[in-house]
Amino acid sequence: MKVNNELNLAWDFINNTNRNIFLTGKAGTGKTTFLHKLKMQSQKRMVVVAPTGVAAINAKGVTIHSFFQMPFGPILPHTDLNSTTSFNRKFSKTKINIIKSLDLLVIDEISMVRADLLDGIDRTLKRFKNRNLPFGGTQLLMIGDLQQLSPVIKEQEWQLLKPFYKNIFFFSSGAYKNSNPITIELKHIYRQENPVFINILNEIRNNELSQSSADELNKRYQPNFIPNENEGYISLTTHNHKAGQINKQELEKLEGKSRTYNAVVEGKFPEHSYPNKEELKLKVGAQVMFIKNDSSPEKRYFNGKIGKVILLDDDEVVVNCPDDDFNIITKPEVWENIKYTVDKETKAISEDKIGSYTQMPLRLAWSITIHKSQGLTFDKAIIDAEAAFAHGQTYVALSRCKSLEGLVLNSKITPSQIISDSNVISFNESAEANQPNDDMLQQSKRTFQLGLISEIFDFYKFLYPSNRILDTYYKNRGSIEGNIETPLVTIKDSVINLLKISNSFNSQLKSIGDSVDIPESNKTLQDRFIKAISYFEEQTKETIGGSLQALSFTTDNKAIQKDIDKQLDTLEELLETKLPYFLGLKEGFNVQQFLSLRAKSVFLGKEKPKKQRKAIIDGTTNVELFELLRELRNQIAKREDLVHFQIFTQKSLYAMCELLPTTEVELKQIHGMGKTRIKKYGSEILKVIIDYCEENDIETNNKLPVFEELKPKKKKGDTKKTSLELFKSGKSIDQIALERELNTNTIFGHLASFISSGEVKITDLMTKAHYSELKEIIPTKTFDNLSDLKHQLDDKYSYGELQLVVNELSKYFK
Numbered sequence: 001m002k003v004n005n006e007l008n009l010a011w012d013f014i015n016n017t018n019r020n021i022f023l024t025g026k027a028g029t030g031k032t033t034f035l036h037k038l039k040m041q042s043q044k045r046m047v048v049v050a051p052t053g054v055a056a057i058n059a060k061g062v063t064i065h066s067f068f069q070m071p072f073g074p075i076l077p078h079t080d081l082n083s084t085t086s087f088n089r090k091f092s093k094t095k096i097n098i099i100k101s102l103d104l105l106v107i108d109e110i111s112m113v114r115a116d117l118l119d120g121i122d123r124t125l126k127r128f129k130n131r132n133l134p135f136g137g138t139q140l141l142m143i144g145d146l147q148q149l150s151p152v153i154k155e156q157e158w159q160l161l162k163p164f165y166k167n168i169f170f171f172s173s174g175a176y177k178n179s180n181p182i183t184i185e186l187k188h189i190y191r192q193e194n195p196v197f198i199n200i201l202n203e204i205r206n207n208e209l210s211q212s213s214a215d216e217l218n219k220r221y222q223p224n225f226i227p228n229e230n231e232g233y234i235s236l237t238t239h240n241h242k243a244g245q246i247n248k249q250e251l252e253k254l255e256g257k258s259r260t261y262n263a264v265v266e267g268k269f270p271e272h273s274y275p276n277k278e279e280l281k282l283k284v285g286a287q288v289m290f291i292k293n294d295s296s297p298e299k300r301y302f303n304g305k306i307g308k309v310i311l312l313d314d315d316e317v318v319v320n321c322p323d324d325d326f327n328i329i330t331k332p333e334v335w336e337n338i339k340y341t342v343d344k345e346t347k348a349i350s351e352d353k354i355g356s357y358t359q360m361p362l363r364l365a366w367s368i369t370i371h372k373s374q375g376l377t378f379d380k381a382i383i384d385a386e387a388a389f390a391h392g393q394t395y396v397a398l399s400r401c402k403s404l405e406g407l408v409l410n411s412k413i414t415p416s417q418i419i420s421d422s423n424v425i426s427f428n429e430s431a432e433a434n435q436p437n438d439d440m441l442q443q444s445k446r447t448f449q450l451g452l453i454s455e456i457f458d459f460y461k462f463l464y465p466s467n468r469i470l471d472t473y474y475k476n477r478g479s480i481e482g483n484i485e486t487p488l489v490t491i492k493d494s495v496i497n498l499l500k501i502s503n504s505f506n507s508q509l510k511s512i513g514d515s516v517d518i519p520e521s522n523k524t525l526q527d528r529f530i531k532a533i534s535y536f537e538e539q540t541k542e543t544i545g546g547s548l549q550a551l552s553f554t555t556d557n558k559a560i561q562k563d564i565d566k567q568l569d570t571l572e573e574l575l576e577t578k579l580p581y582f583l584g585l586k587e588g589f590n591v592q593q594f595l596s597l598r599a600k601s602v603f604l605g606k607e608k609p610k611k612q613r614k615a616i617i618d619g620t621t622n623v624e625l626f627e628l629l630r631e632l633r634n635q636i637a638k639r640e641d642l643v644h645f646q647i648f649t650q651k652s653l654y655a656m657c658e659l660l661p662t663t664e665v666e667l668k669q670i671h672g673m674g675k676t677r678i679k680k681y682g683s684e685i686l687k688v689i690i691d692y693c694e695e696n697d698i699e700t701n702n703k704l705p706v707f708e709e710l711k712p713k714k715k716k717g718d719t720k721k722t723s724l725e726l727f728k729s730g731k732s733i734d735q736i737a738l739e740r741e742l743n744t745n746t747i748f749g750h751l752a753s754f755i756s757s758g759e760v761k762i763t764d765l766m767t768k769a770h771y772s773e774l775k776e777i778i779p780t781k782t783f784d785n786l787s788d789l790k791h792q793l794d795d796k797y798s799y800g801e802l803q804l805v806v807n808e809l810s811k812y813f814k
Contacts, residue, residue, distance in 0.1 A: 004188045007034060009441060013182065014104065015042055016591070017444040018451065020140040020179045022110065022171075022431070025186030026205060028377065028399065031143050034186075035059060035108060043592055044103035044139075045349050045599050047340050051112040051151075053273025057335050059108040060351075063273075064117060067095075067340070068124045074160045075116040077174070091128075098340050098349055099128045101602040102138050103595060110144035114151040115165045115173035122175030134179035142170065142181075146424045147205045148396050149374055167423040182440070183431035197404045204395050204413075207425060214413060217398075221409040225382065232306040232322040233408065234289060235367040235382040236397045242384075246367035254283045259312045261332075267355030269337045276359045284309050288319060289365030289376075292333050300328050304376030304400075306365055317360055322379075333361040347603050370397045377402060384410040442518070449519040450509060452594050453529065456581045457502035457536060461574055462495040462544070465567035472567075476560050478672070481650050482553030484564075486792065491571070494543035498536065505532055519589055526588045537582035544575055550795070556650040577601035622657045625692045629653055632688050636681055647681055648672060660698065662690050696746045723750035724759060733765075748800045755804070762808065766801045773797075774805040 007030065010023050025031055039048065039060065048061030049068075056063045064070060069091065091099075105125075107113060122135050129136030151168050153161075158168065165172045189198055200213045227233040237243050251258070261280040276291060286309045290301040301307075307321035307328065317330045337355035342348070370393050383397045394413065401407045436444075470488050473480055505528075512525045519525050548571060555561050584597045630653065637644040648656075652672040661667040667678055667686060692698075726736045733751070737744045754760040763771055774797060783789035789802055 004186070006184055006186045006188070009436065009438075010034065010184045010186075011038075012441055013184065013436065013444065014038065014139075014141055015044065017441070017448040018137075018139045019444050019448075020135070020142075020176075020181040022142045022144075022181055022183045023186070024143075024145055024183060024428075024431075026145065026147075026189055026201065026399065028189050029186035030188075031145070031186065032059075035106065035143060038106070038141075042104070044595065045101055046104040046106055047098065047102060047349065048106040048108060050108040051117075052109070053270060055109045055112075057273055057275055057337070059106075060336075060338070061106070061108065062338060062340065064107070064113070064121065068121055070117065070120050070124075074157045075120040076160065077116075077119065077164050094341055096128055097342055097602050099125060099136075099138075101342075101347075101349070101599040102129075103599075104139045104141060105135070106141045106143065108143050109149070110142035110170055111146045112144070112149050112151055113142075113170045114153060114161075114168050115170055115176075116161055118170045118173040119175050122173070134175050140179070140181075146171075146428060149371060150421065150424075167421070169421075169423060169427070171427050172423075182436045183434070184436065185432060194403055200404075201395065201399050204398065206428075209413075217404075218409065218412045220404060220407045221412050223410060225408050225410070227380075227382070227408075229285070229287075230308065230322065231380060232287070232308070233380045233382050234287070234306055234365050234378055235384060235410075236370050236373055236400065237367055237384045238370055238393060240369055243367040243369045247364040250366040251281070251283060251286055251364060254285045256284050258283045261317075261360045263357055263359035264332075265355070265357055267337070267353070269335075269355035269357050273337065274357060275335050276357075276361070276363055278359075280360055280362065282309055282312060282317065282360075282362070282364075284312060287365050288317075288362040289368065290319075290330075290361055291363055292335070292361040295333060300326075301330075301361075302377075304373075304378055306378065306380070309362075317362060319362070330360060330362060332358045334358045342603070347600055373397065373400050376400055378406070379403075380406040380408075382408045382410055445518045449589070449591060450506070452591065453509060453519060453589055454502070454506045455598075456585070456594070457498070457505060457532065459495045459498045459502065459578075462491065462571065463499075465570040465574075466492045466495065469564050469567045472560060472563055476555070476557065478649060478651055479557045479560055479645065480553055480555045480564075481654050482551075483792075483795075484551055484553040487547035487551040490547045491544050494539065494547075498539060502536075520591060529589050530586070533582050533585055537579070540575070540578060540582070544571075545579075548572060548575065554650060556645040556653075622660070622692070625660075625689065626653065626657045628688050628692060629656060629685065632684060636684065648677060648685070656685070656689065660689055660693060662686060662693065696742060698746055698749065720750040720753055723747050724754055727751055727760070727764075752800070752804060762804050765804065766798075770797060770801055771805065774801065775809070778802075778805055778809060 006025075010021065011034075013019055013021055023031060023034070035048070039046070047067065048056075048059050049064045050056040050059050050061055051064055053063055065072065102125075105121075107121075125136030125138050126133075127136075129138060146169065151170075153168050161168065170176060196216065200209075200217050203209045203213050235243070235246060237246070258281050261282065263274070263276065263278045263280075265278075282288070288307060288309055290305045290307070291303060293299070293303050294301045301319075301321070305321060307319040307324075309317055310320050310327065311318035315331065319328045319330055321328065335357045336353045337357070338351040339354050340349055341352045343350045374396055378400050379402055381397075381401050383401075398407070398413075466488055470485070470492065473484050473488070509519070509525055509528065512522065512528065517525075519529075548568070551568070553564065555564075580597050580601065581594070584593055633644050633647045633653070636642075636647045640647075649672045652670050655670045656667075659666070659670065661670060663686070664678060664682060667673055667682055668675075673682075723736055723740070726739065727733075731739070733744050733747045736742075737747045740747070748765065751760050751765060755762060755765075777793065778789070781789055781792055783792065789806070790797070793802070
């Protein structure tokens with residue numbers, strides 16, 4: 001295909017900007033060829049859709065209605081698309097991921113797309129992408145010619161849509177108007193070469209047919225024209241029944257037996273998308289038209305080529321075409337029905353064949369409707385436009401022909417056959433006056449690249465989940481235990497700081513980027529970008545990543561647990577998708593690298609199992625008791641038909657494990673354990689605690705003034721002395737615990753009891769560094785109990801260490 005300025009401009013805008021584009025042009029200007037090149041060579045992740053099944057098959061895409069799962073009736077602006085039960089709006093995960101990772105949506109034959117359908121596409125893209133941007137931020141390429149076939153709409157449907165739209169064409173949609181689109185019109189015509197004929201077509205296209213042009217055109221008027229059977233003329237008419245009748249009559253005139261070729265349909269291939277008759281009846285001598293480009297390397301025929309059948313066989317048809325010095329042995333061709341999916345390895349959007357239609361690529365061609373001729377090219381055609389009933393039909397029919405010489409008119413062309421919509425003419429005039437140029441292209445490239453850079457450093461999405469968790473925590477402090485406030489406040493403060501820095505940075509880049517160079521090739525900008533990448537990576541890892549690592553919590557309220565987990569999942573996914581940008585763009589900003597990283601970010605974390613968050617009980621004293629008391633709580637709740645936290649709260653559970661109350665008085669000191677709860681459940685709770693203490697040789701207060709029925713503590717030897725002797729012999733706490741079949745917390749407690757006598761030093765049980773640090777840190781903290789203190793400090797300090805230092809410090813503050 002010859003290169004021209006408009007095609008180059010369109011290619012640059014599509015591949016190097018994010019502008020939404022209406023690519024139009026007269027018949028024969030190469031729009032279809034351009035689309036096929038784009039699919040083969042563009043680096044952007046794209047999906048191709050079309051308004052009808054046949055158009056979708058020809059464009060090697062899918063229908064709009066199937067991809068976006070749209071209803072076929074009117075789509076009113078305020079109708080909830082997802083509330084209807086008349087069609088399926090449950091999108092598969094694969095389709096959602098395709099939409100989320102989509103760079104470019106191509107809509108072919110846009111002239112046939114209604115305004116309400118385009119707005120429906122906009123709403124669907126926003127649902128899964130950016131709600132604040134037209135079409136969710138996806139770039140649109142709309143290909144078509146408004147002077148050709150127009151949208152189909154019934155009168156009652158238009159009455160419903162009329163209050164919302166000025167007209168039914170796509171350019172009347174709210175989404176289109178808000179998307180800052182540009183129109184690029186392809187000017188160079190490849191189909192026709194005669195300037196006189198081109199001028200006539202332009203006048204018809206613009207509803208301005210002059211008398212001189214009409215006179216020239218009507219020289220081709222031959223009402224009784226009957227072509228010689230070998231000349232290869234095709235008759236274009238307005239209605240299906242008329243074309244069908246002509247083909248049937250001509251076939252019946254031929255002598256000899258007919259042969260029927262049956263299509264082979266495999267997989268999913270809807271009947272309304274069949275590109276040819278399921279039963280194709282042919283005879284030797286039949287005039288036929290090829291309806292597909294030759295898939296073989298020889299490229300012997302193209303879509304619209306006319307010929308005559310000279311031989312019929314079981315699996316082949318031999319066709320002779322005028323001006324060819326060879327016969328074409330035609331075998332069945334395959335049309336594929338595809339669906340878009342994601343390659344498991346590369347994550348690229350790929351086309352999966354879900355069905356096929358195999359048939360001879362031929363149809364009877366004494367006559368064809370003007371509608372079905374769209375996109376085809378004929379050397380010789382007989383035009384019957386007398387009954388033209390729709391916008392653009394006359395233009396479509398005449399523009400199929402390569403020359404005036406190959407054109408015959410059955411009826412004269414008059415202004416009444418040239419039906420043009422005033423809305424289309426007005427739109428085209430406005431678009432033609434505002435054709436984009438190289439300056440606009442350069443500015444759009446700069447804006448596009450600066451927008452991508454801004455996206456890298458945008459942390460705004462981190463704010464909502466952070467605020468949501470903090471809000472939940474502040475409203476439910478009594479139900480949540482753990483280290484949650486400090487990490488979240490750190491994340492929030494960090495995000496706010498990064499947003500301030502990124503806003504300032506983006507302003508600087510904009511001023512730098514206003515030079516002639518685009519950001520990719522601007523050295524000053526790239527230097528600043530590399531420094532920013534390094535800074536943001538460090539801050540993100542340390543403040544956001546580090547805080548998420550430190551965060552841990554537990555709650556006995558399932559609704560709170562679910563909500564916090566959901567927001568933490570969001571934060572972790574945002575972090576996982578942000579960090580690869582910093583790694584992948586360390587050497588500088590590159591558009592293709594960015595688009596690749598952005599596409600992959602959609603799939604990060606999708607295939608991983610959900611992260612198992614650190615449970616608070618990992619650092620809780622007496623973990624076994626924690627589980628025993630939790631099990632008791634569940635049993636009582638089930639028995640009493642109550643919610644488990646009505647027995648005692650999570651905060652109370654932690655305190656019991658830490659303080660080990662074994663009397664009513666001690667149990668009363670536990671937060672949340674009032675008289676009523678103690679009266680109802682106290683004996684059961686204390687029994688579990690006392691049994692646990694006995695089994696683990698933990699010394700307790702046995703004087704139980706209220707609960708005498710509880711089992712008294714067994715008399716044992718001086719178990720603490722035994723532990724001390726083993727410790728003095730050089731054995732570690734872990735070794736003693738293993739030898740005595742006791743847990744390490746118990747041995748730690750045994751040895752700690754000898755600190756007051758001087759037989760054991762604090763630094764025998766903890767490192768000097770921890771001891772010094774805690775003596776400095778603890779006096780600066782405000783806490784209600786040991787658990788509260790633990791959650792304010794680094795995880796490296798154990799409960800036992802905290803208890804020792806707190807006990808020592810308390811001597812000085814009594």
